């Protein structure tokens with residue numbers, strides 16, 4: 001590409017961004033995806049990577065390989081944050097939460113966290129185009145949910161880095177086959193970054209042509225009106241959590257079991 005022009009004319013309004021986080025948010029809003037460096041050191045990344053493999057081995061032992069394969073779940077770890085503190089810390093990553101706050105107005109909760117392995121030279125359950133609010137065909141002026149795909153390994157063209165259809169969060173329907181061929185792009189990213197997507201943007205994992213797995217941890221954050229994929233508060237001790245962590249993990253948004261419980265939660269609230 002040649003130099004991008006820096007001059008302009010006939011412009012009455014221009015967005016101003018004062019920080020990297022704002023620039024990333026601007027890109028997610030406009031084209032549906034961007035990349036955020038999570039800020040981990042090489043040693044922290046290495047320990048997260050080892051913890052991922054350990055949890056995966058334990059998970060397969062607990063739930064059984066044939067059961068997981070039968071459910072098309074063998075390459076996924078559901079809710080690793082309920083199984084290891086490093087994944088809880090990942091979901092509450094400060095830089096990530098400050099970005100999510102800019103993208104989702106008001107309150108939001110973590111809907112789900114999933115460890116994902118794109119195995120070498122094999123199909124897996126994320127290699128088909130989808131939205132992360134699947135089966136939904138609407139557009140909203142503000143994101144109702146945002147996903148953050150943490151790259152445990154470098155995402156490269158060869159190992160099947162995620163494909164996206166830029167700006168597809170702004171159209172209700174899945175585009176035509178020809179449009180997909182002309183507009184799909186692959187997002188390369190370094191290990192230690194989050195690929196952040198408007199959840200309504202169509203995306204798919206690519207085919208991993210290499211001999212090593214491409215591992216990731218996906219997070220979906222949404223407005224508190226959508227129920228969690230797996231109830232996080234019921235699977236976690238809250239004693240050591242900060243108020244903000246409890247809020248993000250959904251402790252304050254569990255549905256009351258009865259009218260009395262609803263009324264007691266409302267006690268002292270003006271609105």
Ligand SMILES: O=C(O)CCC(=O)C(=O)O
Nearest residue numbers: 116126161162204205218
């Ligand atoms: O593995 C990937 O690159 C895509 C993951 C994905 O599509 C998802 O978690 O929703």
